[in-house]
Amino acid sequence: MPIGSVNMYRRTCRRVGLDRNPLRRREDRWQTGVAAFLALVFLIVAPVLAYAVGGQVYRAETAAVQAETARLHQVDATVIETGKTPLYAPIMPARVSWKDADGVTHTGDYQSTTIVEPGSTVSIWLNNGGAIVEPPSSAQAASKAVLLTSGSLLGVLGLLAGCYLLLRRGLDRRRLHNWESEWVTADLTWGKRG
Numbered sequence: 618m619p620i621g622s623v624n625m626y627r628r629t630c631r632r633v634g635l636d637r638n639p640l641r642r643r644e645d646r647w648q649t650g651v652a653a654f655l656a657l658v659f660l661i662v663a664p665v666l667a668y669a670v671g672g673q674v675y676r677a678e679t680a681a682v683q684a685e686t687a688r689l690h691q692v693d694a695t696v697i698e699t700g701k702t703p704l705y706a707p708i709m710p711a712r713v714s715w716k717d718a719d720g721v722t723h724t725g726d727y728q729s730t731t732i733v734e735p736g737s738t739v740s741i742w743l744n745n746g747g748a749i750v751e752p753p754s755s756a757q758a759a760s761k762a763v764l765l766t767s768g769s770l771l772g773v774l775g776l777l778a779g780c781y782l783l784l785r786r787g788l789d790r791r792r793l794h795n796w797e798s799e800w801v802t803a804d805l806t807w808g809k810r811g
Contacts, residue, residue, distance in 0.1 A: 633649060634646065634648070634649035635649065642792065642795070644788040644791055644792050644795075647784075647788060648784065648785060648788050651781065651784050652781060655777045655780060655781055658777060659773065659774060659777055662773055663770055663773070666766070666769055666770060666773060667766050667770065670762075670765060670766050670769045671762045671763070671765070671766040672762075674758075674761055674762040674765050674766070675758055675759060675761075675762035678757065678758030678761050678762065679755070679758045681758075682753050682754065682755055682757065682758055685753045686753045688744065688745060689742045689743065689744055689750060689753065690742070690743055691740055691741070691742050691743075691752075692715050692716075692717075692740070692741060692743060693715065693738050693739070693740055693741075694713035694714060694715035694727065694738070694739055694740075694741045695713060695714055695715070695736065695737070695738055696711050696712070696713055696727075696729075696733045696734065696735050696736060696737050696738075696739060697711075697712045697713060697714050697724065697735060698711065698712045698735055699711045699712075699733060699734065699735060700712075707730060708728045708729065708730055709728070709729045709730075709731070709732060709733060710726065710727075710728060710729075711726075711727045711728075711729050711733050711739075712724060712725070712726060712727070713725060713726075713727045713739060713741060713749075715741065715743075717747060723747060725741075725748070725749045726749070727739065727741055727749055
């Protein structure tokens with residue numbers, strides 16, 4: 618091992634409190650040990666929580682999308698006319714017509730995400746009442762799972778950080794009390810010599 622990496626290893630150990638420094642107090646070692654333990658807890662809990670919460674939410678949302686898809690049906694519609702597209706808008710308003718299963722022609726307003734021309738064919742989704750609805754989105758299940766998993770991970774991280782800060786506050790109070798009593802002892806000892 619090169620000399621530089623040994624020095625870096627020793628510096629890192631000293632900074633995180635893993636050296637044999639005689640000036641390091643018991644409270645300092647406790648703080649380092651608890652910080653390492655809480656970091657280990659987070660590293661163990663995070664993947665388990667991500668798998669449990671993310672998987673459950675994704676399965677539930679996917680089932681909801683599949684149930685919604687079962688209630689809807691897709692038909693091909695012909696664009697009758699197009700509306701004026703707002704500048705930089707991701708949608709294009711259009712009027713479309715389609716025939717239902719009985720052969721009756723219907724018309725409705727449709728918001729296309731692509732550029733369409735009158736006479737072109739687009740696929741639209743209809744509910745049981747025959748109204749145009751948004752297509753079911755499978756990406757919504759994944760995004761909801763990621764969002765809720767991130768929130769639960771941040772909650773766990775906040776809880777562990779709060780535990781660490783409470784411990785640090787208590788140890789800081791204890792260190793200050795010990796330092797104060799040591800200064801009183803030093804003052805009594807040094808004061809008699811003068």
